[in-house]
Amino acid sequence: MTSQTLIAGNWKMNGLLSSIDEVRAVAEGSCDNAVRIAIFPPYTLIHPISQILGHDSRVVLGGQDCHYEDYGAYTGDVSAHQLYDAGARMVILGHSERRHGHKEPCETVALKVCAALNAGLEPIICIGETLEQRKEGLTHAVLSKQLRDSLPDDLMGKAFHVAYEPVWAIGTGMIATDDQIVDAFSLIRRVISERFGTDFKPHLLYGGSVKPDNAVDVLKLDGVGGALVGGASLKAKDFLKIIRAAP
Numbered sequence: 733m734t735s736q737t738l739i740a741g742n743w744k745m746n747g748l749l750s751s752i753d754e755v756r757a758v759a760e761g762s763c764d765n766a767v768r769i770a771i772f773p774p775y776t777l778i779h780p781i782s783q784i785l786g787h788d789s790r791v792v793l794g795g796q797d798c799h800y801e802d803y804g805a806y807t808g809d810v811s812a813h814q815l816y817d818a819g820a821r822m823v824i825l826g827h828s829e830r831r832h833g834h835k836e837p838c839e840t841v842a843l844k845v846c847a848a849l850n851a852g853l854e855p856i857i858c859i860g861e862t863l864e865q866r867k868e869g870l871t872h873a874v875l876s877k878q879l880r881d882s883l884p885d886d887l888m889g890k891a892f893h894v895a896y897e898p899v900w901a902i903g904t905g906m907i908a909t910d911d912q913i914v915d916a917f918s919l920i921r922r923v924i925s926e927r928f929g930t931d932f933k934p935h936l937l938y939g940g941s942v943k944p945d946n947a948v949d950v951l952k953l954d955g956v957g958g959a960l961v962g963g964a965s966l967k968a969k970d971f972l973k974i975i976r977a978a979p
């Protein structure tokens with residue numbers, strides 16, 4: 733698995749055809765090949781953006797979710813194969829806005845991870861505790877359970893990422909402290925090595941209020957392999973500052 737720093741921008745339910753210029757600006761403005769860049773626009777924009785960027789673009793495209801079946805009567809859903817067909821090569825799975833907003837259980841996330849890998853997509857699997865859970869001292873228990881139940885057994889040798897996104901840090905401007913991030917990452921590494929063996933080194937991202945002015949501090953933390961950025965990925969000028977903050 734690559735150890736290259738990954739800076740991923742999740743546009744969530746934002747962006748119109750006119751926003752394609754922002755992706756073009758990111759592709760043209762980033763010249764550091766050591767950093768891997770991914771953008772997760774809404775489904776409607778994946779294909780038009782991939783057509784404009786072309787195959788050898790520095791920017792990888794991804795979906796924000798997918799169904800675990802390849803096709804069928806699932807109104808409103810999109811399969812991993814359809815994402816790949818549209819030009820996506822990655823997918824975000826288990827984002828808290830799916831887990832909480834759509835009541836998506838870990839077992840469903842695990843099925844989606846399998847579907848994504850079968851379709852040739854690299855998944856970013858998100859986990860994170862709510863503020864109430866943190867205050868009750870449940871952070872480790874919640875993260876361990878989400879991780880164990882959202883990862884399928886057959887992951888050895890597969891390219892995937894785990895994003896630690898504390899729910900209370902998403903879109904709030906309240907970034908997790910260095911200690912909180914380091915603590916969560918060491919737990920994630922421990923849970924994964926217990927399950928898949930110590931040779932298995934997961935690629936870990938932090939997400940939650942990463943901005944141009946705090947990106948350097950987050951990305952230099954030991955073991956942080958990149959960032960999953962929401963609001964600050966919508967404008968190329970902000971996203972490029974985060975990309976340039978990568979060590």
Ligand SMILES: O=C[C@H](O)COP(=O)(O)O
Pocket residue numbers: 742827897901902903904905939940941942960961962963964
């Ligand atoms: O997927 C991205 C995260 O939810 C972080 O969003 P944010 O950077 O707006 O806090």
